[in-house]
Amino acid sequence: MRKLSIILLVGTALAGCQSPEHILEQQPEPVPAVALSTEVQKIQDIALNGTHAYDITESVTTEIGQRLAGSPEEAAARDWAVKKFTELGLSNVRIETFDVPGWIRGEETAEIITPYPQSLHITALGGSSATPDAGIESEIAYFPTFEDLEAAPAGGLEGKIVFISGLMKKAHDGAGYGPANKKRQLGATEASKRGAAAVVIRSVGTDSHRFPHTGQMRYRDNVKPIPIGALSAPDADQLERILKRGETVRLKLTLTPKDVGPLPSGNVIGDWIGSEKPDEIILIGGHLDSWDLGTGAVDDGAGVGITAGTIQVLKEAGLQPKRTIRLVAFGAEEIGLLGAFAYAEQNKESLKNHVLASESDFGAGKVYALRTSVQGAARDELQKIQKSLEHLGVEFEAGTTSGGPDIIPLHQNGVPAIRLQQDGIDYFDLHHTPDDTFDKIDKDEIAQNVAAWATMVWMASEAEVDYREKPEENVGE
Amino acid sequence: MRKLSIILLVGTALAGCQSPEHILEQQPEPVPAVALSTEVQKIQDIALNGTHAYDITESVTTEIGQRLAGSPEEAAARDWAVKKFTELGLSNVRIETFDVPGWIRGEETAEIITPYPQSLHITALGGSSATPDAGIESEIAYFPTFEDLEAAPAGGLEGKIVFISGLMKKAHDGAGYGPANKKRQLGATEASKRGAAAVVIRSVGTDSHRFPHTGQMRYRDNVKPIPIGALSAPDADQLERILKRGETVRLKLTLTPKDVGPLPSGNVIGDWIGSEKPDEIILIGGHLDSWDLGTGAVDDGAGVGITAGTIQVLKEAGLQPKRTIRLVAFGAEEIGLLGAFAYAEQNKESLKNHVLASESDFGAGKVYALRTSVQGAARDELQKIQKSLEHLGVEFEAGTTSGGPDIIPLHQNGVPAIRLQQDGIDYFDLHHTPDDTFDKIDKDEIAQNVAAWATMVWMASEAEVDYREKPEENVGE
Structure with a gap:
């Protein structure tokens, strides 16, 4: 509100008797730190003007509600995700199941x-x-x-x-x-x-x-x-x-x-096969389960929405990544990253093909920084992504990352990680409460997330580097 | 926060390298619109630097909790109020009982x-x-x-x-x-x-x-x-x-x-007998009952706290009002102003002696206006009260008032009403919910209420006017 007032004041001084709507339109677009490629410009335009993640988050929180690990609702959410991933045009959409200790x-x-x-x-x-x-x-x-x-x-x-x-x-x-x-x-x-x-x-x-x-x-x-x-x-x-x-x-x-003994859970997985390096997998995702008190909007319907929305935006932009983009909606994160460990175990043969991994699991606040565990020349390449996001308020943060909770088991097994840090100042107001509901999602903030994610995934998939060349030793964030 | 930033900016420009604490101290005290009497100055100093209402509200919400009309907790709150009113030094502290339809x-x-x-x-x-x-x-x-x-x-x-x-x-x-x-x-x-x-x-x-x-x-x-x-x-x-x-x-x-049939409720009443006009009663109060979901902090522990705190402040200032100040903690407001109607009925013989009445029942936000139903010369006198409150942000509002929910039956029977309007922008965020709890009370804002109330009660009790001279015809607010 304060920002708006200041814009209005400045605008009024410059614009004389023009209408407030007109004054607001005059607000200059933030200028990118580097010239954006045609593709990135298109990606960001589509994402910032769209409601991709917002709509997907609305869908899962409204049509399923709470999604406790092992519950019938979590199972319904897996069916929802299979349908959604299929609609996105992903290949080989599948559920990898595992059991979890049931607790009600x-x-x-x-x-x-x-x-x-x-x-x-x-x-x-x-x-x-x-x-x-x-x-x-x-x-x-x-x-x-x-x-x-x-x-x-x-x-x-x-x-x-x-x-x-x-x-x-x-x-x-x-x-x-x-x-x-x-x-x-x-x-x-x-x-x-x-x-x-x-x-x-x-x-x-x-x-x-x-x-x-x-x-x-x-x-x-x-x-x-x-x-x-x-x-x-x-x-x-x-x-x-x-x-x-x-x-x-x-x-x-x-x-x-x-x-209540063992109950079924599962990870939902879909692939967008890369055109040139199909065996190099960039894994992105969120977790599908939630606590039982709220409807899991900020934790973590938003993460599923942001990463599925990323695929939507890249498809809408008419792009085809060189590397394979894998979308995962993890199960049973809340009760000990059980889906993440199951994924690492069930995919251990192909972990060497996972060249980069990232999860969105900290609400829907704006992305303000990019971090990565990648070192060497590939790190320089990833830093270029941040330059293409700087005008959206994204800085490059030194240090490393484990890529998000469900990426930890992958990162521990040598998969390079990248993460877009979100502003979580209000996240723990809602976290694990009945009040974690869809009305808390801000349409503009979640769209900024998708713009950042789609830019990151696109640029990372196109870069001519080897992300695994110099694996980073110091695991954890 | 914005206001603070501006003060800090201005302060920094003026103050060079002084510490922020020092800069904040330099903020000038608001200047009263009129010279305050010695008594009013003292009243406001004591109230603004005290925690009178804050502590009383803490006491009733903590020691009783919810106080549903007709419940054992409302009865416990009456005992609490008798004790509190007695500690305040009021005379003839009494409970006037009545039955209410029980609902649980x-x-x-x-x-x-x-x-x-x-x-x-x-x-x-x-x-x-x-x-x-x-x-x-x-x-x-x-x-x-x-x-x-x-x-x-x-x-x-x-x-x-x-x-x-x-x-x-x-x-x-x-x-x-x-x-x-x-x-x-x-x-x-x-x-x-x-x-x-x-x-x-x-x-x-x-x-x-x-x-x-x-x-x-x-x-x-x-x-x-x-x-x-x-x-x-x-x-x-x-x-x-x-x-x-x-x-x-x-x-x-x-x-x-x-x-569950008829249950007992009651109004708790105490008097501070006037030194010169003991038969002219200025009635102030709040309601003791609350809904059963929260602990009734903004609705209406605060009102009881503010009006009881008003008595405390006047006593601390060493003052003795000319008119009688009557403090009432009404029962069963929430279920249809039942305590208010019972009071009007049980005191109908003496209603003619009630020269002014006011309730605090809109939370603990700052007072921003004074309204009254009083007309003629006495209205001018009451307007002087507002002048002594203008530096605290209190304006005079045209029109009339019924003095607050529990004053309505008195006002309908010709008792002149006065009201300090509170900022209730957030009141209906909490109203009648489990979240109406003591942590929502702001110490400074409730102290400003007491400063305004104690000033009003003191000045109204001392004024040489007849509040009933020209009763206002248009009842209701």
């Missing part, structure tokens, strides 16, 4: 019993064990941060419900997630080691809305599995305000999720 | 059965009848707005679930509420007249979060009472996207609220 949500309630009886909003973390059906009631042992729990002596929490708070820092690159996520990953293990009966954490997220954030956890070190749930930020605030009054707080917690 | 929420779910099976977030409107325990399943009849339903022919909706959409306009003064609220108030009646089995509406609200907004409804014209619930905005969007694909949509709706 049950009842979930939390009530303060004393001193101030009231209900709190809670959700079980994925993989959590259950309380008895009637719930458990116990005194709360409060730890302001996960580090405080780690520093607590062995024992001393027998039978208690541990509450771990701690804020997550908001950042454009999501840098606050790792530190904040320790309590989700390790909270139950550390509390169980000390004798606790259950755990509630402040949700890992950056919003102040009454949505708990779920997410996968697992038990380590052979501890007794104790139930763990996440409170919404306002509920965690409430509990802390009560605890800070110095009184003993008793909580009743009922979480009845169930392990 | 049951199960509430909505599922699209075809064409795209998925769950929607719904809540029953207050006063709604129930579906059978097993729910009802039917085809949806879609009306983009309430007016479309009104225009529909008699009959034709037999057995269907009517879905009424329609957006609410965001406005600082809440002007969008009335038009948007028709579907909540009259939707069930109009649908029932046409044979429908149930109604779902798009929530009356201005947010895009997955919280349904509840609120009271009632059946009119002796129609058959059919169940009615509100979908969150993202769920209403979702349903509309599906409907716009042109397919028949079947919904399963389960809403099992219950009428």
Whole structure:
């Protein structure tokens, strides 16, 4: 809004009595840092003026809704993807199946019993064990941060419900997630080691809305599995305000999720065979599964939309890449990158043909940087892509990348990675909550993503380089 | 943030290499439009530098939580208010009880059965009848707005679930509420007249979060009472996207609220007896009850906090008003101003002594205007109050006021009204949702409210005028 006001002011000064619409039209197009090739110009025009990713994301979130790993809805999403990939004109559209450990949500309630009886909003973390059906009631042992729990002596929490708070820092690159996520990953293990009966954490997220954030956890070190749930930020605030009054707080917690044994999942794959180097595969994709609370729009309907939209745009531009472009909609990302590991295993014979891989899985905010693990002459070539994206606000970032969560197993097996970094300042407001719904997708921002992706894929597929010439040693980002 | 940036820029230009903190300190205090009296200066200093309303709102939302009319929690809130009013040093602190029709929420779910099976977030409107325990399943009849339903022919909706959409306009003064609220108030009646089995509406609200907004409804014209619930905005969007694909949509709706007969409610009242005109009562207050989904912070813990905080500030300033200041925490506002009507009835003998009345019940956003129903010389006197508030951003608004929802029955009986209008641009993001929680209260904004209220109450209590001299004829706002 501020930008608009300034444009209007400047425009008004220059344009006298012209209408506001006219003034806005006068806003100069951003000038590319280099002359764009005819193809890239066309790609960007089509992408920026289109609704490719927006429409595909709308389709999967509206027609399927939530897509929990192993669920019938995830299976319906695979059928949806097969249809969509086929409509895109991809070849050999297929589902590579694998099994995942089934886990389904049950009842979930939390009530303060004393001193101030009231209900709190809670959700079980994925993989959590259950309380008895009637719930458990116990005194709360409060730890302001996960580090405080780690520093607590062995024992001393027998039978208690541990509450771990701690804020997550908001950042454009999501840098606050790792530190904040320790309590989700390790909270139950550390509390169980000390004798606790259950755990509630402040949700890992950056919003102040009454949505708990779920997410996968697992038990380590052979501890007794104790139930763990996440409170919404306002509920965690409430509990802390009560605890800070110095009184003993008793909580009743009922979480009845169930392990339901192996369930089917799968990766949906389609190829656009390259005209000159069909054996060199550039893999792009997002993940098809979501958590069960929202409809998986920013996580990761958008990633599927952006990468499928990339294919659409290149086809609309009448282009035919030299290398093979492979589109993958991964299954079961949320419960431990299970689709990614299955893909790496099921395609291990051909991994040597994967010359570049990238996933979009950080919402639909604007792309602001390009990173790659590629070194040597090929890195210089990839840096040229950034020059063709600079006018869209994309910088080149030093360092490396693992290409996105589902690319990690490929990258670990030597596949070069590239990534378009998205602005995720609001991503963790929505991440893993019921509020991750389609209305949160911005039409212009997601179109900018497609422009960047289609440019990247096109230029990478055409470049006369060997991406695997000098594999980068330092894996991880 | 923008304002801050500009201040920083200007500050930087003036201040050379001084620290940002220092630059911000240089921002000049706003200059009052008139010389403030010593008392008013003191009142505003104490209020603006204090956390009076903030702390009281924290207390009621934290220690009680939700306070549904007729519930044990509303009763606990009355005890809380008696204690708080007594601590404030008020006299004759009392509860005036009355009965309300009890209504409690049951199960509430909505599922699209075809064409795209998925769950929607719904809540029953207050006063709604129930579906059978097993729910009802039917085809949806879609009306983009309430007016479309009104225009529909008699009959034709037999057995269907009517879905009424329609957006609410965001406005600082809440002007969008009335038009948007028709579907909540009259939707069930109009649908029932046409044979429908149930109604779902798009929530009356201005947010895009997955919280349904509840609120009271009632059946009119002796129609058959059919169940009615509100979908969150993202769920209403979702349903509309599906409907716009042109397919028949079947919904399963389960809403099992219950009428539970008469329950006790009450108004909590305390007086600060005037030193010179003890029989002239200036009544201020908020309402103690809330909807059951949130903890009633903006609606209306804040109003109780602001008006109780007003008393605190005047006492801290060492002042003694000439007129009697009466503080009322009304019960059962949300279910039809029942506390307000009970107050007017139970105090009808003394209504003639009520010289001015005002309620705070629009959140905790900054006060931007003063309105009054008072006419003649006394109106000029009240306008002077606005001059003493102008530097806090308060204008004088022409026209009249009914003084706030719970003042309506008093105003209808001739009690002059005054109101401090609050900026409610975000109020309907939270109104009647689970997200109406204490973290939404801004410490500075609520302190500005108290400064404005304490100034108003003090000046109004001291003015040598007869507020009832020229009663205003045109009731309502």
